[in-house]
Amino acid sequence: MVASPRAQELVSLGGWSEVSLQDLVLKELQPYVEGTDRLTVNGPPIRLRPKAALALGMVLHELSTNAAKHGALSAERGRVAVAWSAESGDTAAHLVLRWTEEGGSPVRAPNGRTGFGSKLIEQQLRHDLGGAIKVDYSEVGFNATLTLPFDVVVPGSINGAFGDAPAKQPWPSDERAMPSGGIPTSDRK
Known part of the structure; x- marks a missing residue:
């Protein structure tokens, strides 16, 4: 498995035990949005198993890089929103x-070929991860929905995840100081 250096840093700082999904999203997008209001993050506190954090980190890295090169983050007024929730499916819960x-x-679907990133x-x-992705190349911008089995989540870290999600959390202008290492100070171990 290939790992994003940013995801690997978070996993190793956590002692290879678990990683906050919010921290993973923020860390992967940091090079493209730091010091701006171009990212909105919204979702309940969820902690991921290390293997899941590394794999999802690569996915977020690829989505971020594509947004910076070809998508919303390549334009001055472009924005990215990342939201997650715990949802009950027909047979099991999913992230x-x-x-x-x-x-x-403007975005358009690839014309028949599948690139390395895809x-x-x-x-x-x-x-x-045993998950799936659904993509939409709408006129407004690229959208992706990732569905992951709940076994990627650390047991006990999803308290309240099926309830109301917290209010949108813009980054980096949230209340937590963002040191040069990119990890909110309140989450450092």
Whole structure:
């Protein structure tokens, strides 16, 4: 399995035990949005198992890089919103993460070919995590919905996840100081 250096840093700082999903999202997008209001993060506190954090980190890294090169973050007014929730399915609960871009260059679906990034995302989600992705190349911007089995989540870390999610948390202008290492000071171990 290939790992994003940012995800690997978070996993190792946590003693290879668990990683906050919010911290993972913020860390992967930090190079593209730090010091701006171009990212909105919304979701209940959820902690991921290390293997899941590494694989999802690669997916977020790929989505972030594509947004910076071709999508919303390549345009001055482009924005990305990342939201997640715990949802009950027909047979089991799932972690659902929604990636939404707007304000970027017009997007269109690839014309029949699958690029390296798409293959990497598919590999990480389907094979390494047992999840799936659904993409939409809308006129407003690229959207992706990731559905992951709940076994990627650390047991006991989802208290209240099926209830109301906290209010939207813009980054980096939230109340937690963001030191040069990119990890909110209140979450450092």
